[in-house]
Every structure is written in structure tokens, then in C-alpha cells.
Amino acid sequence: MIGLREQGASVISYFPQFRVSYRGDQMIAHGEVQPTERSTPYRLRIAYRDGDKPLVYLVSPKLVSPEPGQSIPHVYPDNRLCLYQPRSRNAWTKKRFIGQTIIPWAIDWLFHYEIWLLTGDWRGGGVEHRGVKSDDPPMTSGAIA
Secondary structure, three states: OOOHHHHHHHHHHHOOOOEEEEEOOEEEEEEEEOOOOOEOOEEEEEEEEOOOOOEEEEEEOOOOOOOOOOEEOOEOOOOEEOOOOOOOOOOOOOOOOOOOOHHHHHHHHHHHHHHHHHHOOOOOOOOOOOOEEOOOOOOOOOOEO
16 A cells, blocks of 8 residues: 555655645645546545545536536535546555556646537546536536637
């Protein structure tokens, strides 16, 4: 297992724009990413408890859907991003670095989210499951400027 401080160092090494803090057996990382140069900047929060799965939240901007009431794909009910299939061969394990896996996977997720906003078609793969429904009106300006 990779230690908490090693995980934090990995995050900062690969993504120096992130800030990492520790509380007991938990690491919290905050930072901004952009899937493409034309993308909206997204602020992520990653909570990782020693030995658990990292939990990835989109802090801002808020997730929206192209149509009112439409479910946002690959999001857990508590608005965590669904980045991988837990039992798959490529799943995250405590032997993998968050900076090499979870954050790049989140950036990839955001890229596919932007495509989904424009096309209504999720092209990021994965197993379909119920996402969360958006109560917000559809996005009018598009995520990609």
C-alpha cells in the first residue's frame, strides 16, 4: 500500500496546481484542471482515507445536463464522479498513485462530459448506471468556449 503522504506527493508532483492537506488518516486535494485548452476550468476535490478508494467531487462549476431532468451519466447519487468500474482489471487499487490514475481519469471524465453536453451521447465508455438527475435548466452556452 502507498502511504498517505506519498499519495499527496504524487498529486503535487503530477499536478502542481493542486493543494494537499492532511487530517488524521485522510488526505484532501483541491485543484483546477482543464480537459482541453478551450474547456472551462473545473475545480476538483479528492478525499482519500488511507487504504480506501479516493472520492472525487466536482466543486465547480455545477454539473448540468443538456435537457431538464435528464440524468447525468456516470455520477454517484452523492455527486461523486464515477471514474472506473470497481471490479475491473483497470480499477484503482491502494497500490496505485492518485496522481497517475485518479486525476487523469477525472480529466478524461470531464472531457467526455463536455462531449455529452454537446451531443447528448456519452462516449466515455463504462457500464451504464443511473446518474443523478439535474434540476438545473439545460446549459445554453456549452462547456467548450
